[in-house]
Amino acid sequence: MREDSTLKILFLIVLAYNIEVFINPIFMNVNIIIPFSFLTYSYFAYKDKNGFTASSSFLIGLLMDLVSGSYIGLNGLIYCMTTYVINSYKYVFRLFSYLQISIFFGIIASTYVALTHLFLNINNFSYLTLLLTLIGNTIFSFLISIARVYKPIIFKRRGI
Amino acid sequence: MANYAPNTSVFSYVFFVLLSSFLLYLDFTNETFSKPKNTYKTSVLSLNYFFKNYIFEPLVQFPELLHSKKNLIKQNNDLRLQVEKEYISNFVLSKNNDFFLNESKLNALVDKENNLNKVIISKLIKFDTNNYFCCSNHRLFIKPISDEATKPLQSAIINSQGLIGQIIYDLNGIYEVMLLTDIKHSTPVFSENFHCNAKGSGKPGIITCIYSELIWDEQFAIGQKFYSSGLGGVFPKNILIGNILDIKNISASEKEVVLKLKVNPITENLFGIVVSS
Numbered sequence: 001m002r003e004d005s006t007l008k009i010l011f012l013i014v015l016a017y018n019i020e021v022f023i024n025p026i027f028m029n030v031n032i033i034i035p036f037s038f039l040t041y042s043y044f045a046y047k048d049k050n051g052f053t054a055s056s057s058f059l060i061g062l063l064m065d066l067v068s069g070s071y072i073g074l075n076g077l078i079y080c081m082t083t084y085v086i087n088s089y090k091y092v093f094r095l096f097s098y099l100q101i102s103i104f105f106g107i108i109a110s111t112y113v114a115l116t117h118l119f120l121n122i123n124n125f126s127y128l129t130l131l132l133t134l135i136g137n138t139i140f141s142f143l144i145s146i147a148r149v150y151k152p153i154i155f156k157r158r159g160i
Numbered sequence: 161m162a163n164y165a166p167n168t169s170v171f172s173y174v175f176f177v178l179l180s181s182f183l184l185y186l187d188f189t190n191e192t193f194s195k196p197k198n199t200y201k202t203s204v205l206s207l208n209y210f211f212k213n214y215i216f217e218p219l220v221q222f223p224e225l226l227h228s229k230k231n232l233i234k235q236n237n238d239l240r241l242q243v244e245k246e247y248i249s250n251f252v253l254s255k256n257n258d259f260f261l262n263e264s265k266l267n268a269l270v271d272k273e274n275n276l277n278k279v280i281i282s283k284l285i286k287f288d289t290n291n292y293f294c295c296s297n298h299r300l301f302i303k304p305i306s307d308e309a310t311k312p313l314q315s316a317i318i319n320s321q322g323l324i325g326q327i328i329y330d331l332n333g334i335y336e337v338m339l340l341t342d343i344k345h346s347t348p349v350f351s352e353n354f355h356c357n358a359k360g361s362g363k364p365g366i367i368t369c370i371y372s373e374l375i376w377d378e379q380f381a382i383g384q385k386f387y388s389s390g391l392g393g394v395f396p397k398n399i400l401i402g403n404i405l406d407i408k409n410i411s412a413s414e415k416e417v418v419l420k421l422k423v424n425p426i427t428e429n430l431f432g433i434v435v436s437s
Contacts, residue, residue, distance in 0.1 A: 020290065021288060021289070021290040022290075024290045024293070024294060025289045025290055025292075025293045025294075028293040028294055033294060053172070054169075054172040054173045054175070054176045055172070055176065057176070058176040058179070058180060061180065066196075066197065066200050069197065069201070069288070069291070069297070071184055071187040071188050072183050072184065072186075072187045072192075072193040072197070073179075073180040073181065073182070073183030073184030073185075073186075073187060074180075074184055076176070076179075076180035076183065076184075077177060077180035077181055077184060080173055080176045080177050080180060081173075081177060083173075084170075084173045116295075117294075117295070119184075119188065120294075120295040120296060120297060121294065121295040121296045121362055122296070123296060123343060123361060123362045124296070124361070124362050124363055
């Protein structure tokens with residue numbers, strides 16, 4: 001299987017962040033936060049055959065700190081911890097169903113939201129938002145995973 | 161084909177987690193990295209501005225130019241700009257009692273031919289609405305339309321509805337504005353004889369005042385109006401800030417007055433920088 005280049009991964013994460021900036025204000029009306037950039041990163045960390053190294057996850061995290069304007073080190077810290085968890089269970093995931101993997105992604109996404117809100121939004125920290133974020137991200141991840149199965153045949157032939 | 165084992169060496173992860181935590185501690189407590197972050201913001205905003213104004217808009221307008229609509233569009237844009245400028249100037253003139261710190265300055269303002277010379281009209285460059293709705297960091301970036309030589313750092317920012325915040329950084333001609341609702345912002349307000357510094361709550365449109373009942377024993381009513389007091393010299397005084405939305409008990413002797421702001425910063429693209437020199 002062909003590995004994705006680092007530049008492509010970085011581009012897609014930054015693109016996902018820009019989509020997140022436009023879409024999340026809409027989801028915020030129903031107390032759901034979907035961290036597209038973090039989910040994109042987690043997807044590539046999960047998909048990568050060898051797994052990301054600690055240094056690369058740290059550097060990607062620093063870049064995201066700069067792009068998102070959050071405290072330097074916040075995304076670096078979370079990305080490192082996430083990479084460790086994903087790498088540790090890399091081969092266990094093969095035994096999981098799509099739904100179980102989606103639940104895993106939902107859990108790490110809501111953990112990400114919880115940790116970022118501890119630093120960026122502590123006064124308005126809401127457990128309801130976290131719960132709805134967990135459900136929303138699980139459903140979102142599940143829809144993405146089954147979309148792979150049901151994508152049009154033409155894409156499958158092209159290997160996209 | 162043999163599979164590679166993923167890198168799960170605990171030591172490298174522990175090292176980078178500790179390093180991240182250290183950087184986070186430095187930035188969170190001392191804002192150590194504010195300079196590189198500002199440099200990054202300046203370059204991104206300048207690039208955005210350049211691409212939008214000199215590349216994207218001319219490209220978009222090109223087909224319209226071919227259809228001889230250029231003049232019509234320009235006229236339309238000019239009129240819209242003029243209307244928004246008038247809204248802001250009307251707001252300034254409608255507060256003709258104490259908008260500036262003394263009346264002579266207001267008279268000077270009104271007497272001049274161009275009554276906007278104390279309010280620098282600026283347009284919105286960037287507003288991270290994601291942060292505005294999700295987090296405590298409520299900032300926007302504006303750039304004056306004209307190239308006036310001013311130093312508006314700390315100046316108050318208005319739109320046609322009222323006060324929205326103050327300038328905190330000058331990023332080479334693009335100004336970063338901290339909104340009244342930012343968690344780090346404090347606005348001196350008053351209602352009748354009660355004065356307080358209303359802190360930003362981090363929620364859109366909400367600021368709060370905390371007071372001790374041991375010091376202030378009079379009751380507030382829901383809907384009661386609060387005005388800017390002008391203390392500190394940043395904001396003009398007697399500008400309606402908002403109404404009481406709720407009153408909460410936070411301890412045996414302390415209460416929190418929740419104010420709903422009158423102004424919504426996301427409705428307009430033009431702002432005024434109040435330079436009360």
